């Protein structure tokens with residue numbers, strides 16, 4: 001396992017958001033699902049070192065997460081300088097993340113290849129589509145070759161075609177490193193993620209594969225069983241609703 005999250009807690013002032021999250025994240029693409037306000041972004045911020053847990057520990061297998069360079073992060077919202085060319089944007093990110101100045105151009109070229117934007121290297125950022133900008137953000141986060149890439153809702157706001165392209169890119173990245181992404185889209189999980197974690201009530205209430213999650217419900221309803229996506233959605237809803245009932 002690459003990342004080990006142990007009994008992690010976090011509070012904003014007196015409001016407890018996370019209360020003992022245990023999770024192990026390995027190679028491949030892992031999805032993080034949870035209701036609005038469950039603390040997904042908060043947990044991602046802790047993983048990339050933007051905030052510190054108020055309890056528990058986060059460790060990476062070889063080395064201190066605090067060193068920062070082992071992690072790449074694309075936040076939910078980010079801005080890029082429209083006048084800059086794509087290659088320069090990514091090369092600058094490489095330099096900020098510790099790549100030696102003379103190696104930044106090559107590092108940026110490699111990262112752009114990984115996200116399928118080599119042909120746009122000389123394009124100014126302002127001329128790109130939303131999906132291409134999202135991929136520039138991923139290239140910028142990848143340019144220093146981190147072992148863990150964290151993406152906060154990478155497919156939000158993209159049209160179906162752009163979403164598909166982004167999923168292909170993320171799946172290919174997940175073949176050689178750990179990718180963790182939060183999403184509201186069950187489809188993202190079904191089409192992209194090797195594993196899924198569900199955050200609710202301040203804890204990770206599920207950690208496993210899509211198949212293991214769908215196995216939680218007794219799906220004898222023929223209509224609902226028609227597509228894997230709908231089964232997954234039903235299982236997820238049952239998990240979240242069950243937790244609510246348990247608390248009431």
Ligand SMILES: Nc1ncnc2c1ncn2[C@@H]1O[C@H](COP(=O)(O)OP(=O)(O)OP(=O)(O)O)[C@@H](O)[C@H]1O
Pocket residue numbers: 012017034035036037038039040041042043
């Ligand atoms: N800076 C902050 N100060 C106080 N409370 C905050 C702050 N940031 C987030 N919160 C609260 O913490 C809780 C968790 O927020 P977070 O953004 O991590 O959830 P989320 O699961 O990512 O939500 P969403 O699915 O809506 O994006 C929410 O109730 C939110 O209002």
